[in-house]
Amino acid sequence: MSDLKTWDYLRREAKDRLEAGGFVGGDQEAQWLVEEVSGMNSAELIASAKIFASVRATEQLNTLLERRLIGEPLQYVLGSWSFRGIDLMVDRRVLIPRPETETLVGLALIEAQRMELQPGEVVVDLGTGSGAIAIGLAAQLFEVAIWATDVDSRALEVARANVAARGRMSAGIQIVQGSWFDALPHELSGRVRLVVSNPPYIAEDEIPELPPEVIDYEPFSALVSGPTGSEHIETILLAAQDWLTDDGVVLIELDPRRAKKTHTYALSVGFAGAVIENDLTGQPRVLIARR
Numbered sequence: 001m002s003d004l005k006t007w008d009y010l011r012r013e014a015k016d017r018l019e020a021g022g023f024v025g026g027d028q029e030a031q032w033l034v035e036e037v038s039g040m041n042s043a044e045l046i047a048s049a050k051i052f053a054s055v056r057a058t059e060q061l062n063t064l065l066e067r068r069l070i071g072e073p074l075q076y077v078l079g080s081w082s083f084r085g086i087d088l089m090v091d092r093r094v095l096i097p098r099p100e101t102e103t104l105v106g107l108a109l110i111e112a113q114r115m116e117l118q119p120g121e122v123v124v125d126l127g128t129g130s131g132a133i134a135i136g137l138a139a140q141l142f143e144v145a146i147w148a149t150d151v152d153s154r155a156l157e158v159a160r161a162n163v164a165a166r167g168r169m170s171a172g173i174q175i176v177q178g179s180w181f182d183a184l185p186h187e188l189s190g191r192v193r194l195v196v197s198n199p200p201y202i203a204e205d206e207i208p209e210l211p212p213e214v215i216d217y218e219p220f221s222a223l224v225s226g227p228t229g230s231e232h233i234e235t236i237l238l239a240a241q242d243w244l245t246d247d248g249v250v251l252i253e254l255d256p257r258r259a260k261k262t263h264t265y266a267l268s269v270g271f272a273g274a275v276i277e278n279d280l281t282g283q284p285r286v287l288i289a290r291r
């Protein structure tokens, strides 16, 4: 019995280990890790501060801490992360959903409202990864037909689990595998009203700029596009011409350094109403390509 530690002791010990390991915000991370192994929320943990944790929970916390201390992203260690207030399962098969993508979904929802999207109309999330975009859209767009695609079957396993976990809310989401629009059934050609995508957009020579937490853990094929960083975005914009309705719109997340170039490309392939919108940090981040 003497080896048992209270939840409060474990939390403080985890904080000290994280801070000694150079992790800024060790206090918050320790709290999340203890919540994860205890299955309690912060209020329950306060009430249980003086209660002894089980040996199993203590060992589990130690395992999670060791993973974090060697640099694994907190989101993978926890196994879940919040996207627009929705808890999504995440692991190394998928990119960790980012705040910039929350902005992308917010702009897509505004666009959907402007377009007066009707039940049964078609929306596509290209490169769905964890399913974040499709699920974020489904939470607000009732009875719209959302197609979520990815080329990577392992990413789609995670997307399927996340969609299933949302129950009825995500009943309108269909998951299909394939490269960009090739994943979709031909009958959807000319019927897609809205495309929302966060494709890989890092250029090969920018790889050295990526922090080890990103390049050592997140899927390479979710990050890097090719020599220019624009390859996938340009493929999607060009192919979209065959899939969109006459008033269809594409929203794509991009690298701020290539916003101007992407805007020019969108105009050149037929999106006369293309505009760039900023993210929450004021960086040009989303192309809204209207025809």
Ligand SMILES: C[S@@+](CC[C@H](N)C(=O)[O-])C[C@H]1O[C@@H](n2cnc3c(N)ncnc32)[C@H](O)[C@@H]1O
Residues within 6 Å of the ligand: 094, 095, 096, 097, 098, 101, 126, 127, 128, 129, 130, 131, 132, 133, 149, 150, 151, 152, 155, 178, 179, 180, 198, 199, 200, 201, 221, 222, 223
């Ligand atoms: C930047 S991640 C975005 C994941 C998720 N949509 C999000 O925003 O968090 C890009 C996704 O595109 C997928 N992808 C890469 N190449 C693709 C292709 N040719 N066709 C479809 N999906 C592709 C990757 O597997 C990855 O899941």
